[in-house]
Amino acid sequence: MTADAPGPPDDEPAEPGTTNISGDQYNIRIEQAASPTPASPRQVAEQQLRRLQRRFARPDDLNDAYDTLAEHNIVFLDGAPGNGRTSAARVLLRELPRGTGIYHEIATVKEGRSPEILSPGLVGEEDRMLLDLSAENQDLWKQYHDRLLGFHKILADKRAYLAVVLPHPYADQLSPDFTGYRRPVNRPDELEVVASHLRAHGVTVGRPRPAPPALHEYLAIHPPMRELARLADLILEARKALRPGSTFMDWCDLAIAAQTARAEEVDSFVPGLRKGSQRALLLTVAMLHGAPADVVHRATALLQKLLDIPQDDRPLLEHKGLTERLHKVGATRDDAACVHFEKLRYDHAVRRHFWLNMPDLRAPLRQWVDQVLDLPQLPDIDHRRLVVRFAELCLATDQEELFRAASAWTAKRHSRVTATYVRAAAELLSWGVQNEDTSQDFRTQIYKWSTRPITAGLRLVLIAVCARVVSIHYPEQAVVRLHHLARREPLREPRARGVLLEYVAQDLRLQLYLLYRLSLFSPANLRHKEFDAQLFLDLVAVPTWPAHSFLRNPVTRDWLTGCWTAVFRHTDSAIWSPCVKQWIRAANSSDDPDLVHHALNVLVDATAGSYPALRQVYATARASLSAEQAGLLLSRIHEAQRADSAPRSTSQEGPQS
Incomplete structure (x- = not known):
């Protein structure tokens, strides 16, 4: 960002934290950063914009x-x-x-x-x-x-x-x-795009002119800005991989070679590995790149068993050691006992080689992923990496496979493994929603799920993903999905309902949006009508600022009237009577004398045609109003009753839509 760019000072909120939504047997943890304090979706959105601004080349x-x-x-x-x-x-x-x-x-x-x-x-x-x-x-x-x-x-x-x-x-x-x-929006200077990304990560390279030859040749094809951002990330990886004292030119050479030549290298290397056990190790390292060596060893054995690759039947002391076997496939074990390929981004090329060149391997690889996710030795970070790598592969050929995987993972019933797979589904859907290439499709699928009967595990995952991921950039869509989930969840487990109300309580505009849905989109299902009526009573109990602000607008007063009408029709008076009292007291406590009149008018209009409800509203209101206000209410009731009993038109034209 240039120094003369307009904008506010850097006064950003704290880093976002971790979301936990508890179930009977498991918790879902959607990691957003290492902070111990969860951040609101609004804070997360602002933080993401801040990161973008820092690396933006103007x-x-x-x-x-x-x-x-x-x-x-x-x-x-x-x-x-x-x-x-x-x-x-x-x-x-x-x-x-x-x-x-x-x-x-x-x-x-x-x-x-x-x-x-x-x-x-x-x-x-x-x-x-x-x-x-x-x-x-x-x-x-x-x-x-x-x-x-x-x-x-x-x-x-x-x-x-x-x-x-x-x-x-x-x-x-x-x-x-x-x-x-x-x-x-003109095309920015390509070299400055790369340099801005590096500076955002604390690496300053100045503005080298001309650019290093390999980078200059790559920039000459004018790649999209997204590709330049990925190249900058790759240059950072190359910098870490090279020895101290290496130059920007060295980083660029390695990064561009990794981006352009790795696929050809892998395509030439794999045919030379004749043994199935070697190829199993190669693929395992690629899928678990950076994982502990013991995990790689166990996962390789699982893959060999799944693919019916014969195990080494010699005595154990005659087996080749893991280090020697890793060396054969171009991998090594670092000082922390984690496994890496020696060449930058080699793991990406290996994964794509097997996935694209061996289609029959895809189904068993999916089964293998399930088995590896259940390994108790698998660290959390490698758990998530495996899910994302599997998702990236599926995206190249069959995105629907990802939805099937999420559904299957959340349908597993074994108590020991439920938490593992539910977390995997949450990680998968979170990745899909945040990925610009897949976000719309994933949000659409979440919407479809939210309007259908689903398993308890999938419901819990969708609640978490909507509340903490969809909500970041698409708050209205989060409200819609949570609302559908809340309608369909068991009455004894109102998690979606609680999360929805907690979410809209953060934002007056979202309370207005939920009111809009409740007033204008009455469901056909009687159970859903009853649910929406009670949800409205919960909504009007949510503190708003300024208090009872919806009563100030004629349009929203109509929405409130429609919702109260549904309450009187579809809930018992024992439920709504205390809410009416709270509603009137809240309006009456305002400094605005018009608010109480608006509140009473809404209730009177909502009870039109229901004398028992109108009588109980009046009795409830009298306990909270002054004699003068109670008299005004009674006059308004008489006025409404006269209007209701007025002769109807006998026009033969029929009702207008």
Whole structure:
């Protein structure tokens, strides 16, 4: 980041911690960092933006885009694919002064009866939002484009900000109303991109001109910014692998060779290994690269057994030692007794070689992964690495296999292994949601699961992933999924319900969003109607600031009326009567005299047509109101009753939709 870049000071929250959601037999731990204190999704999102900002190489003219966003609450970013448009949008939103709002990304896939495109309910005061349309088709682009004019006014009213990444093929179709807010994202200096990533990790290489020959040749093909970021990570690995005193040129040579030549080396090496036992060891080292030697030894034996590779039947003292066997496949054991290949990124190439060249190996390899995950000697970090490596392989050929794996892992019943596999499923789904290439597909699958009957283990995993991973960038989607999960969970285990209420309690906008769902999307299932009615009573008991703020808006008063109507219809008076009392007292304690009148009007309108409910509401309210307020309530009740008993129209036209 350049010194003259706009933006607030570095006053970031603490590192995020660990989430634990307990089950009967296991805990799910989604690691986010080493801090002992769990962080909120909002803190995690801000921290991720901070890390991006630190390694961001600022392209020319981006300050103009910042000025446009800050002044007009909206900016449209356009540029060639691979220029880093989405990262630029995130950095611009990060640089804005941070107020009470949150950063979040607007999902472009509608699910079920989700809110309308660019619903006002998605916007909170001073929110900073990203709408990434860069990969969308023309029809979806047009749908969003046609809603943006009205949405822009909402942004201004709520002092919120929106960065829109345009689909490059259709960018010229932008309305004349917005062309003044369109700004280019130029390709940054490629060498500076690499240097910025290195500086973010504490490695300063200056601005060497010209670039080292291998790096210069690689940059000449103008790779996408994402590839340059991966190359920078590889250069850091090369720096660690080389001896002290090596130069930036040495690091680049090794990193680029690892990125471009490893596959050919492996393709030439594997055919020379004639023995199945050697190939089993090679593949095991690749899958467990960096794991303790004893774990690699045990896992190799499991793979040989699974593939019917004969074991060495000679006496034990005549067997080759592990060090000698590792040397045969190009691996070694370090001072910490962990196994590594001697060549950088060799493990990646080996895994892909076996997966792509031996399709019949995929099914037994999946079984082997299951067995290795259950090894008690497998450290937590290698547990997660194995899950991610397996996921990356499946992604190359069959993404659906990942969903089948997560479902199967959470369906295991043996008490000794349940925790292991449930944690593996949580790690797998967390990885998929956070991976930009797979995030939408994984979030869609989680939505499908949340609306169907599922196992207890999968339900617990989905609760954790929604609350701590989906919620980071897609808070509304987290609410939707948690709501569906809560509707379908056993009444004796209301975990999703508790997590949902705890989550929305952090954010007034999410309380509003849940109210929107409860009021407008009444389910057909009677049990779900009853659940939603009781969930509403829990929601109105959640502290809001300012208190009872939903009563101030005519639209949200209509939503509240609809929800209270459902409460009176679908719950027993013994349940709702104490909630009515709390509702009235909360409104009456406000300094705003209009609030109590709004609160009473909502209740009266909600009980229309139900005299017993209306009578009990009045009796309950009198205990909490002054004589004057009780008189006003009685007048309002009489007014509602007269309106309800008024003659109806005899028009033959029928009701209008």
